[in-house]
Structures are given as structure tokens and as C-alpha cells.
Amino acid sequence: MTEFIPRAAAPVIKVADVAYVRFARRDLGRAERYFLDFGLRLSVRTDNAIYLRGVLxxxxxxxxxxxxxxxxxALGLRAASPADLRALAAAHATQVQPADEPGGGERVRLQDPAGLAVEVVHGMEQLPQLPYRAPRVINLPGEKRRRNAPxxxxxxxxxxxxxxHVVLQRQEFxxxxxxxxxxxxxxASDVELLPSTTEPLIxxxxxxxxxxxxxxxxxxxxxxxxxxxxxxxFETLDLDAVGLGAEWLQRQGWIKSWGVERHILGSQIFCYHYDPSGFAVEHYADGDVFDADAPTRYHQGGVSGLYAWGPDLPRHFIDTGMSPRRLANVVRGLRSREEFTLARxxxxxxAYGAKARPWAGRPFRKPRPD
Ligand SMILES: [Fe+2]
Structure with missing residues (x-):
């Protein structure tokens, strides 16, 4: 079994951030309507693609x-410098190419071990930042900062x-x-371990x-x-943005998956939604940040650690069902991939099919005075 390395002593490059996600869709118009309701804005529309931006x-x-x-x-990552792009291209015996699409810049195209296209970019066009509403003024018990103003x-x-951020599921962790x-x-900021064997799996x-x-x-x-x-x-301003954003999406007829809650690992206030093709997208606010000195933390994996508070984890969120397509993928993986075992x-x-909260779904009777 391959051993997981939480930090590399000499990585090829150090990327600065995620850059973008690239989706393929049959119905471009519907995807555009969805992502505008989600809170992205149109940057450019071409005959065969739309490019969506944020406030930044x-x-x-x-x-x-x-x-x-x-x-x-494809997953896009942002390189810190043109020199990094060159170093990455050299390490993979490939070329730095001009990004021949709106937004420009240069990029190196790789494939991760699962075959996903990973595009590392530098020099994308910067547009003027968009205006956004002022952050909420919060009234505290001993400090009322908002007066005569709901x-x-x-x-x-x-x-x-x-x-x-982008979350990828993999047969070979x-x-x-x-x-x-x-x-x-x-x-690795945090690693979840399989409770039965303490092998890392997230x-x-x-x-x-x-x-x-x-x-x-x-x-x-x-x-x-x-x-x-x-x-x-996708990062939003605050709790109200996450909550009101969820209201808006549902009012337009789109489907909410789970939220509003607060995560434990990363601390984000979050709400998950399904785009019209069933791909999950998340609004979040108030996530943690760490510098390079913060050590990796290890935790027992399981659904109870997914959230600190909020509505109970719905069954659909972690889909453990076996569709014919998934079954075929599992069989193929078991035959061909060293790390992917039935026991695991x-x-x-x-661990992840268990109930997240012992009281979830328990019937109750309203207590009455004696
Ligand atoms: Fe997330």
C-alpha cells in the first residue's frame, strides 16, 4: 500500500490557489441560469462556453x-509565477502553452492519477473588482453596535x-x-483516518x-x-449571504442539498446545493486560514465530525448506493488498482454510512407540564 505523505520536502512547485473549475454541459443556457442564481456573474459568453466570475x-x-x-x-490551479509554470512543464516533459480562451494567460496541462485534466495557469486577466454589500454589523450582548436599524x-x-476549494473522490487515496x-x-491541514485500521482516507x-x-x-x-x-x-461574505443565497436558489426552483451548518474541519459556515446536472456546489463563509507552520492534525473519520451544528445530515449527502454504473466502476477498480480493496x-x-447524530429522526412527544 502507498503511504500518504502529508507534506513534501521538495515539491515541484507551490501553487498559490485553486483557479477555476471547468464543467461540460449539454444545456448551456440552463447552466448559465443556475450559476447566475448561485451568485456568479457573467464574464464572457462565446458560442460554446460561458466564463463566470465573482466579486474579486x-x-x-x-x-x-x-x-x-x-x-x-478540469480543475484549474493558479501558479505563483511564470518560472513555476516552466519548472512544472519541465518536470512533466511537457510545454507551457498560451491559454487560448477568454481570460488568457499561460498554462500547463497535466493529468492526475485518476485521469482528470489539471490545468495550472498563470497570468489570467484581472478585471475591476465588483461592488458588494457591507458586512453585517452584529449586536453583541454587551455591545449594541446597530441602533434603530434592523x-x-x-x-x-x-x-x-x-x-x-474543490473536493475529489478517488478510489486510490x-x-x-x-x-x-x-x-x-x-x-495536509487535517487528515481523517479509517476508524478500524487508522489508514488515512481523506x-x-x-x-x-x-x-x-x-x-x-x-x-x-x-x-x-x-x-x-x-x-x-465558493466563498461568500457571511452567514446571511449563505442563508439568503440558499433561500434565493430554492425560490428559483433549484435544489438544496444540505445546510446551513458549520463545519468542524475548516470551520466554514456552509450550504450545499445541486446544480441542474446534479453536481454539488457549496456556498461558504468564515473559513479557517493557516500559514505553512501549522502542523497536520489527524482525526478519526466519520460523519459525526462533518458539522458542529445545523440540520441533521440527510441520507442523500453521502451516497453509498450502488447504481449499475458505480458497480461497474467498483469492479474495474478492484481488478486494476492496488490501493482499492473491498475491505477498505x-x-x-x-464509518461514513453511520448515523451522524444519535437523535436524528427519533420521534418525540412534546413535553407537558406535570
Ligand atoms: Fe466543501
Whole structure:
């Protein structure tokens, strides 16, 4: 079995951040309507693609391309310098190419061990930052800072600032996680261990920006029954943005998955939604940041650690069902992949198929006075 490396002594480069996600969609118009309701804004529309931006200046954080079938097409990462792009290209015996699409810049195209296209970019166009609402003024018990002024509850999409992180499910956890750690200098902030064997099976990886803090996780690699996109998360301003953003999406007829809650690892206030193709996207606010000195922490894996508070974890959130397609992928993985074993899969299913909260779904009678 491959051993997971939480931090590489000499990574090829240290990426600065995630850059974008590239989706392929049959219905481009529907995807555009969804992502505008989600809170992204149109940067550019071409005949076969849309480029969506946030409040921050980067030209785009989401690309949706017209395609024959819906898919997660590529993960974009942002290199810190043109020299890093060259070093990465040399290490993989490939070339730095001009990014021949709106937003420009240069990039190196790689494939991760599961075959996902990973595009490392530098020099994307920066647009003027967009205006956004003022942060909430919060009244505290001994400190009332808001007087004669109710909290506004303005309906509308959450203002998305930027792409924050991408979570990938992989049949081979260590092989994939190590690839991201060694190539891009990512550091494991937190690692979840399989309770029965203490093998690592989820790594929350952050960027190494030295003394400058980085998001608790920019890329997450999680062991799972197939190689799949799990979700992409987008940063919003605050709790009200996450809550009001969820209201807005549902009012437009879109489907909420789970939230509003607060995560434990990373501390984000979050809400998950399904885009029209069933791909999960997350709004979050108030996430942790760590500099390069913070050590990796290890935890027993399981669903109870997914959230500190909020509505109970719904059954659909961790999908352990076996569709014919998934079954075929599992069989193929068991035959061909060293790290992917039935014992591991069943142990993970036990740990993550359990009830997150003992009281969830328990019937109750309203207490009455004696
Ligand atoms: Fe997330």
C-alpha cells in the first residue's frame, strides 16, 4: 500500500490557489441560469462556453462548455509565477502553452492519477473588482453596535467572491493525494483516518504560501467507490449571504442539498446545493486560514465530525448506493488498482454510512407540564 505523505520536502512547485473549475454541459443556457442564481456573474459568453466570475478581480472561476454529456472537465490551479509554470512543464516533459480562451494567460496541462485534466495557469486577466454589500454589523450582548436599524433581508443571489476549494473522490487515496502534494506543494491541514485500521482516507490540502495564510483546504482528496467530482465551494461574505443565497436558489426552483451548518474541519459556515446536472456546489463563509507552520492534525473519520451544528445530515449527502454504473466502476477498480480493496471500501462505508447524530429522526412527544 502507498503511504500518504502529508507534506513534501521538495515539491515541484507551490501553487498559490485553486483557479477555476471547468464543467461540460449539454444545456448551456440552463447552466448559465443556475450559476447566475448561485451568485456568479457573467464574464464572457462565446458560442460554446460561458466564463463566470465573482466579486474579486480574477477573470473567471467557472467555465461551462457545451458538450455531448455533463461532466467535470478540469480543475484549474493558479501558479505563483511564470518560472513555476516552466519548472512544472519541465518536470512533466511537457510545454507551457498560451491559454487560448477568454481570460488568457499561460498554462500547463497535466493529468492526475485518476485521469482528470489539471490545468495550472498563470497570468489570467484581472478585471475591476465588483461592488458588494457591507458586512453585517452584529449586536453583541454587551455591545449594541446597530441602533434603530434592523438587519436587512434583501432577497437575491449570494454574492460569490471566489472559488475556494474543490473536493475529489478517488478510489486510490494515497496515490492521488501524494500526486497533488508532491507536484503542487500542498500541505495536509487535517487528515481523517479509517476508524478500524487508522489508514488515512481523506486529506484536506492547503496551499503553502509560507508566512502568508492560505485557506484550510483548497483541494480535498477523499477515498470513495469511484473517481468522481464531489463538490466545488465558493466563498461568500457571511452567514446571511449563505442563508439568503440558499433561500434565493430554492425560490428559483433549484435544489438544496444540505445546510446551513458549520463545519468542524475548516470551520466554514456552509450550504450545499445541486446544480441542474446534479453536481454539488457549496456556498461558504468564515473559513479557517493557516500559514505553512501549522502542523497536520489527524482525526478519526466519520460523519459525526462533518458539522458542529445545523440540520441533521440527510441520507442523500453521502451516497453509498450502488447504481449499475458505480458497480461497474467498483469492479474495474478492484481488478486494476492496488490501493482499492473491498475491505477498505466496506470499512469506509461503515464509518461514513453511520448515523451522524444519535437523535436524528427519533420521534418525540412534546413535553407537558406535570
Ligand atoms: Fe466543501
Amino acid at each position: 478581480p480574477q477573470h473567471h472561476y467557472v467555465i461551462v462548455e457545451r458538450a455531448e454529456r455533463d461532466a467535470f472537465a 438587519q436587512p433581508a434583501t432577497p437575491g443571489p449570494a454574492e460569490v467572491f471566489r472559488l475556494g 494515497a496515490r492521488n493525494a501524494n500526486w497533488y502534494v508532491r507536484n503542487f506543494g500542498l500541505i 486529506a484536506f490540502l492547503r496551499c503553502d504560501r509560507g508566512a502568508d495564510p492560505a485557506d484550510h483546504h483548497s483541494v480535498v482528496i477523499a477515498f470513495g467507490p469511484e473517481d468522481a467530482f464531489d463538490h466545488a465551494a 471500501l466496506l470499512a469506509a462505508k461503515r
